[in-house]
Amino acid sequence: MSTPDLTRSAAGPGGDDRHLGAVDRRPGEPVHLEFGRKPDEPGEVLRPGARREYPPEVLERLRSDADQIVARYPQARSALLPLLHLVQAEDGYLTPAGIEFCAVVVDLSPAEVMAVATFYSMYRRTPTGDYLVGVCTNTLCAVMGGDQIYADLADHLGLDGPGDTTADGRVTLERVECNAACDYAPVMMVNWEFFDNQTPQKAREVVDALRAGHTVTPTRGAPLQKFRDTSRILAGFPDPRPDANDTPPGDPTLAGLRVARSHGMHAPAPSATAPTSSTDSPDTAPTPDEET
Numbered sequence: 662m663s664t665p666d667l668t669r670s671a672a673g674p675g676g677d678d679r680h681l682g683a684v685d686r687r688p689g690e691p692v693h694l695e696f697g698r699k700p701d702e703p704g705e706v707l708r709p710g711a712r713r714e715y716p717p718e719v720l721e722r723l724r725s726d727a728d729q730i731v732a733r734y735p736q737a738r739s740a741l742l743p744l745l746h747l748v749q750a751e752d753g754y755l756t757p758a759g760i761e762f763c764a765v766v767v768d769l770s771p772a773e774v775m776a777v778a779t780f781y782s783m784y785r786r787t788p789t790g791d792y793l794v795g796v797c798t799n800t801l802c803a804v805m806g807g808d809q810i811y812a813d814l815a816d817h818l819g820l821d822g823p824g825d826t827t828a829d830g831r832v833t834l835e836r837v838e839c840n841a842a843c844d845y846a847p848v849m850m851v852n853w854e855f856f857d858n859q860t861p862q863k864a865r866e867v868v869d870a871l872r873a874g875h876t877v878t879p880t881r882g883a884p885l886q887k888f889r890d891t892s893r894i895l896a897g898f899p900d901p902r903p904d905a906n907d908t909p910p911g912d913p914t915l916a917g918l919r920v921a922r923s924h925g926m927h928a929p930a931p932s933a934t935a936p937t938s939s940t941d942s943p944d945t946a947p948t949p950d951e952e953t
């Protein structure tokens with residue numbers, strides 16, 4: 662019985678086994694896989710040159726901001742996600758200094774903070790340019806041209822892989838997962854603002870304008886801000902742009918609603934005993950005795 666070529670079958674497309682550590686295997690020898698970060702995953706937080714501590718004046722300013730954020734929550738640790746945006750606004754990505762700061766504020770260990778931060782793709786582990794350009798290459802956008810847009814932009818910007826930044830520090834390019842804007846596929850995001858119905862040409866024009874320092878306005882929303890300014894808004898501080906939050910839903914988003922109305926469709930009336938909101942709980946729902 663022949664031994665299956667496990668090295669090849671476990672490798673990536675085209676049999677590329679550079680990441681398997683088994684290239685010198687003789688027939689019949691076991692395959693040893695080296696586990697580590699995925700080839701296209703952003704780098705580690707403990708990167709060379711990453712900030713390890715904040716100067717006193719920065720620490721004082723961050724502490725003041727953090728006090729405002731924490732005051733919105735019943736427990737300090739509930740503020741961890743906006744606090745991570747706050748330190749990302751300071752450094753452009755998560756550094757050991759930022760992780761340590763958050764850990765002290767919410768009374769968790771740095772490892773616990775890291776466990777949370779690395780779960781969410783909006784927290785970056787590599788330095789970020791002024792504009793984080795994310796091309797959706799999830800299923801629908803991919804079939805509508807997202808892969809082609811990403812490949813074209815990478816070539817146009819001269820970037821090697823996801824997460825790389827142009828030499829002028831203006832644009833970081835990455836792939837993003839579905840942004841719940843499939844009705845406008847293929848979608849590109851810049852600093853989390855939507856650019857709908859993109860083509861390679863349109864996407865190139867956006868990044869060229871950003872690199873030239875022009876004001877760029879997304880399909881929906883106010884003109885773009887730089888990544889760190891956006892991170893500060895995500896930390897919960899006011900958005901200074903007029904009309905930033907007043908964009909109504911677009912026409913394709915309302916198509917289902919129009920169809921439902923034209924067919925006289927309605928959502929079923931809530932049952933008398935069913936919970937009516939997420940705030941209802943077994944503790945607050947009426948008991949059988951109270952209902953009678």
Ligand code: FES
Binds near residue numbers: 798799800838846848
């Ligand atoms: S697949 Fe791209 S927004 Fe949904």
